[in-house]
Amino acid sequence: MKEIILTPKELPDVGLIAETITPDLFAGKSIGKIASLLIFAGNQRKKLGDFFEVAGKSADDASDTRIVIKGDITKVKMVGKGTKAGEIVIEGSAGMYVGEEMRGGKITVLGNVDSFAGQTMRGGELVIKGNAGDYLGAAYRGDWRGMRGGVILVEGNAGAETGLFMVGGKIKIKGNCGTFAGVHMKKGLIIIEGQTPERAGAEMTGGSIVVMGDTDILPTFAPVNEEKNPEIDGEKLKGTFQTYSGDHAERGAKGMLYKFV
Amino acid sequence: MASLIIKNGTVYDPANNVNGEKMDIYIKDGKIVEKAARGAKKIDCNGKIIMPGGVEIHSHIAGGKVNSGRLLRPEDHKKLVMPKTKLTRSGSGFSTPSTFMTGYLYSKLGYTTAMTPAMPPLMARHTHEELNDIPMLDKGSYPLTDGNWFIMRYLKDGDIEKAAAYAAWLLRSTKGFALKITNPGGTEAWGWGKNCKSLDDPVPYFDITPREIIKGLAEVNEMLGLPHSIHLHANNLGRLGNYETTIDTIKVPSGTKNKDRQTLHLTHVQFHSYGGDSWKNFESEAETVAKAVNKTDNAIIDTGNVTLDNTTTMTADGPMEYYLQSLTHFKWMNRDVELETAPGITPFIYSPKMSTAAIQWAIGLELGLLIKDPWKVLMTTDHPNGGPFTRYPRIISWLMSRPARDEMLEKVNAAAGKRSSLASIDREYDFNDIATVTRAGQARSLGLSETKGHLGIGAHGDVAVYDIDPDNMDPSKDFKGIEKAFSAAAYTIKGGEVLVRDGEIVKVTYGNTYWTNPHVDKSLEKEVLSDIEYNFKRYYSVNLANYPVQDKYVKNPIELKIDAQKVGA
């Protein structure tokens, strides 16, 4: 695998829109070409090279291209948007929309990510070692078909409305999760190893949510039974779980909530 | 105003029986003239075809309902955006483009006129504000009269002249162009969550039937002598087995006559040609409907083709939109308008793999191909209901090429081949047919054929040029080339000004808004006005004085004054 190294320079407060930082656009390009890719700084059309030192070499094929970002890019939005193949490693924290509309490949963030990471993701792997913001793996405004495939792993905590309108794929959160996890969910799996205060699975009509820690369950969920070491979408869970069906505010809802007991 | 000589093109001008002749077109002061004006700019169109500017008779491009559709679908807008340029404003929206973008997109297709067909009178101000923000086109809108309490009560009382006087007042108050009827009676019934299920199913509390409303308004329309006929969205849109209602409806105004045009324009008939009694045996009844249209001499239709896209449905047919969302469980908007009508909106995905969608796609094409006289079947998608108008070039390629249709029949759900007659139809449109169903026929139906939809002397200098060499291109084989050429006009010329060159906007203008102003007998008008005042005070939520659209809301009006003094005299 060939590597392109991006080292952030001074980044402006206005925030950058950097949807061009993806292996698919880097592949087969020279360092110079990559450095001249478009980035928006506020209303200014700038070049990637204005904000990053670009080093290394890209492969002809995205799948053989790894982008390593050395440092913190909290102010940078949309890194890895629509990634189909290859790899991105961010050795710091990243801004909003990391891995938005991702279809394949792998993105790893060693620090935290801001909100809307993995928005309407369709495939690939998004790994966040720190915390995620709100709307992780969620649908875009108005879209009733959110995350459709792929896997999101968060080793820290996640914010509100994780997996909004999820219709496929998996989200695993090792820490705690904000309110409304899996709201309007239709398919797929969310595993919360920590706690989530309340309203998990609100208005869900399908799919599964597993909560290992504490949570208040909505009065519109109905207890079903206790399950030992259940297997859900290929995930083997250890221990005993009280299962609930819901959200019965909806008609004919078939969502399942697994609460560790 | 600019003068032009459009040279060496192959001209298709069906209204003047010009069918693919090489000839020059001269424009002076925005109008087509006999001979070249001194110093006129030359445009060489050798190896290109020339048609009158496109005329759109039914496309939801402006007004409260359209804007609710925009509000409802941010996820749709993300799919298609236009950045600002030195010349043009920015915009967004695939199925419900924003106003500026709507004008640019139509112009790129070679269109110069577009009518928005469903304006709730109480919301007329909004419709006009949006029309003012749609560039590149002449425009107009049709006030809705389907659930109108005044109309229903006058017709119930058999007071046809008062109904006519009221309709005249309504057109003036809304700066409207024609009378639109959407699911007659059904929209008032929807005020109670009900609907009118047949032409003889009475409206709750008003004790009048859809049949009586249609018949009455057709008479009103011809009494007033409006340019366009009644523009009817029939009852039972989208329902299984609705073709019977459709055929029944075509006969209703058969009593009324007009020497220049039809007395009934039946719109988006694809949605009204359904057979079967369950979605499992859902099938096309396009053949039956086409037969009925072929037989009648005073009704014409537009198709409402389905283009197999993810789109937004929006009609003033509230109960239908409710029914549709109850099938899909998609998000749903409803906007009942007091004393008038009941628009609704919900997204719909016509998936090619879905049998119903595939059959709907076939039905739209069957109608176009089975109705013999192209002047009787106009091409629309009922934008955005069957799909966005930006798909017209694709529909043109389907109409012009059997191989194009066969290729689709291979791709889409097999039901399209089995439960429609499309696979058995050989007919292929020629350029003259295309010019008829996208321009000439639409202009004639609107009653604007003096100045629009043709290239004869005195017509508007509205011209579309496409990069197609008819001598060296076989549309049947090169259907992809046809779609490409019609997607980006080589030139769109409006009023003698070049607005589009090679598919790019080169000049931005704002067209005129057409509205009709019939004058009936003064004393009758006074009587009706006192009825209006009495009912406004009690039942409307606004004062009468604040209801009529002020002149300032129509940017470049063209008022069509109509003397209807005989009404009431």
Next chain:
Amino acid sequence: MQESLSKRCTVASDVVCPFCGTLCDDIEVDVKDNKITDVRHACRIGTAKFFSVLEEGRPTKPLIRKNGVMVETTVDTAVKKAAEILKKSIRPLLYGWSSTSCEAHAHGIAIAEEVGGVIDGTTSVCHGPSVLAIQDVGCPSCTLAEVKNRADLVIYWGCNPMHAHPRHLSRYTIYPRGYFRERGHQDRELIVIDVRKTDTAKIANKFIKVDYGRDYELLGAIRAAVNGNEINAEVVGGVTKEEIQKLAEKLKNCQFGVIFFGMGLTMTSAKHRNIDNAICLTKDLNRHTKFSIMPMRGHYNVTGFGEVLTWQTGYPYAVDFSTGYPRYNPGETSANDVLQRGEADAALIVASDPVAHFPRKSVEYLAKMPLIYIGPHHTPTSLLADVFIPSTFVGIETGGTAYRMDTVPLYAKKVVDGPKGVLSDEEILERIYKEIVRGK
């Protein structure tokens, strides 16, 4: 305007009240020597708005900040300075718009597009959550005389029209006689659901007290009951299961019902999900009867701004033009988020008062950047402005279009001339736009 009988003064009738989203259009205003002497039919707040044009010490001269102090200047200089600030900025925020005309909105949007800025309305901090909910699940609604003519059941949830929309009940919902409700109030039932017994609740046929922040759970439970599902709790949000089931039956069995909701739902705990669930309840109820739902929009033309921005860009608020085309995502492109992330580097505030109405942290950022303010009053925002261009009152001193809470558009007419030399928002913004594009 016609001469009144007494000849004392002229009377403007059918005047549209430019205060709240109720947009009453039956106001009569007496004018003598270009001075408003009496206002009839308007509510207490509306009347106060008309008389506020006579307010003591009302600003009439543009002010511009010179080494720390605001000094008087000409409109031309102020407009030039404003254009300069916006042209220099690389992430300008254009905010406000709820108390001005749609004509002014159009110029504001053109400026935002031209300078590649973020444009947002006060919707952002009132019914923004309602918009997010509508975009997720839709909204079955109607115009206000549908309620007047048909409604036999009216619910106010988390709103207090007796104070915020005083004539809402008398013009449209409870008291008026309608075509199918000839006895007015007697033909209707009023239910109020709130966290405290508001003055609206006091006149209701039924008041349901919901625990603070538990509206979402209560809405879900009502939906479950309406949809024939079990409620897995004895008490939800302070309301017993029995009461919830009784309420559900009542809702299902009315002939035409409507829910009006306000900040009590949009600002508390579940925010947009409260509205989401309330809309879904309304959709569920349409399987049994006719039901509608409507947000109680506050400022008189907050609805209009949403309409104009939507038809011009596709989105109703929080629109970001920085990439040349409209981008929308409240949470990223909304005023308070753009401010609190420290992105904005200049602001144009029109017809609103964010310094009074935004949280402290947002205002701290506003205080740091070049600030242009256009409005008729001295306000907390004008105190922080670097350029302040006083404007006339739309609907009193300037005509313009406004949209009522049910999106009915009305022309708000002019009844008196504004102070000499004071321009309208529309004129000021048009001049700023022309100044920006000049020489481009």
Next chain:
Amino acid sequence: MEISKLSDEYTKATAICELDSEDMTQLGIKDGDNVKVSSVAGSVIVKARNATQGPHKGMAFIPMGPWANSITGTGSDSTGMPPFKGIDVKIEEAKAEKVLSARELIKEVYRGI
């Protein structure tokens, strides 16, 4: 309210905190006393008022305005809507301290003039 936000009337109407009567007795304050309301975001001095739309023990209402917003929180849960309601606050009697006018408040908090 359509009165100038810099007027005394506006301060009178807006620089207040509606409290449940039981809570007031508990705090040992009467209608009209000044109180200090503090949240994580900051604190502000306003006049205590007997709730007219009560009872609502444990709930306090400060009308929308610069005083309320001196203590409202940050962020928006990525929805655009800041937290204006449901904020945990501490209320103490502050008879000795003065309620600032809007002008004074802006000057003190944001150095505005």
